[in-house]
Amino acid sequence: MLQTAKSLLVVLGVALVCSFVVTSAAVLLEERQQHNLRLERIRNILKVAGLMPDDPFAAYQKYIEARLVDLHRARTVDPAGLPLHLQPDTFDFDKAARDPRYGEPIPPDRLGLKRRPRFMPVYFVRGDADFDKLILLIVGKGLWSTLYGYLALERDLVTIAGIVFYQQGETPGLGGEIANPRWQAQWRGKRAYDDRGRVAIRLVKGGAASPYGVDALSGATLTTRGVERAVRYWLGPEGYGPYLARLRSGGVPR
Numbered sequence: 001m002l003q004t005a006k007s008l009l010v011v012l013g014v015a016l017v018c019s020f021v022v023t024s025a026a027v028l029l030e031e032r033q034q035h036n037l038r039l040e041r042i043r044n045i046l047k048v049a050g051l052m053p054d055d056p057f058a059a060y061q062k063y064i065e066a067r068l069v070d071l072h073r074a075r076t077v078d079p080a081g082l083p084l085h086l087q088p089d090t091f092d093f094d095k096a097a098r099d100p101r102y103g104e105p106i107p108p109d110r111l112g113l114k115r116r117p118r119f120m121p122v123y124f125v126r127g128d129a130d131f132d133k134l135i136l137l138i139v140g141k142g143l144w145s146t147l148y149g150y151l152a153l154e155r156d157l158v159t160i161a162g163i164v165f166y167q168q169g170e171t172p173g174l175g176g177e178i179a180n181p182r183w184q185a186q187w188r189g190k191r192a193y194d195d196r197g198r199v200a201i202r203l204v205k206g207g208a209a210s211p212y213g214v215d216a217l218s219g220a221t222l223t224t225r226g227v228e229r230a231v232r233y234w235l236g237p238e239g240y241g242p243y244l245a246r247l248r249s250g251g252v253p254r
């Protein structure tokens with residue numbers, strides 16, 4: 001009897017110690033994980049802005065001004081009081097899209113996603129007097145996965161300054177080539193809009209000769225189509241389009 005009680009006590013003790021160790025590790029790692037996520041986000045934003053500093057946090061502080069855009073009202077909103085997943089610096093697209101207050105359904109043929117947030121983050125890259133570039137979060141659907149990226153526009157808000165896809169699950173070597181810096185580099189200098197302000201950028205095989213054309217990936221037509229759909233959607237009237245138009249004409253403060 002006493003022996004059984006002793007054994008039970010030992011088992012209980014070991015279980016307690018183990019659970020303490022596991023819980024502490026999870027809590028400590030959570031902080032580290034959050035830090036790494038923040039660093040990753042900052043690195044990607046700086047990368048698409050063409051900045052590769054030694055100290056990403058300092059550079060982000062210095063050069064980047066994050067804002068939250070109300071897509072329906074085509075203007076920025078004060079994020080104070082909004083949940084963490086809607087703050088531009090900690091924005092979580094999926095959580096924001098699922099949020100019953102700040103997310104909304106979208107027609108399935110538009111983006112391939114069921115929902116999107118009503119507010120989206122943009123990142124101004126500070127210039128001497130004004131801003132040099134504007135970075136937009138873009139999300140879409142590839143063949144196998146959701147594609148998350150940033151598209152940078154030059155000050156004219158027409159010319160593409162860069163693109164990165166920082167999260168995607170397409171096949172390496174096929175659709176996964178959208179993450180290849182060499183493929184991403186050919187976006188630079190392309191024109192997103194035509195002279196009448198309509199979204200003009202296209203992804204076509206051998207289309208790189210046009211100022212509105214980016215070469216489609218061979219063997220990855222479906223991923224390419226997803227990228228084109230996402231970029232055109234977010235630049236268009238349902239996405240950042242109206243806000244960009246107002247910003248271009250000086251109609252809204254940033």
Ligand SMILES: Cc1cc2nc3c(=O)[nH]c(=O)nc-3n(C[C@H](O)[C@H](O)[C@H](O)COP(=O)(O)O)c2cc1C
Nearest residue numbers: 143170171174175176217218219220221222223224
């Ligand atoms: C194992 C496997 C993985 C594939 N992965 C992709 C992919 O990531 N993206 C994509 O667009 N097509 C992928 N495909 C190919 C598509 O099924 C389709 O053939 C292709 O998009 C057609 O592109 P093309 O017209 O440029 O040849 C994959 C096919 C196989 C068999």
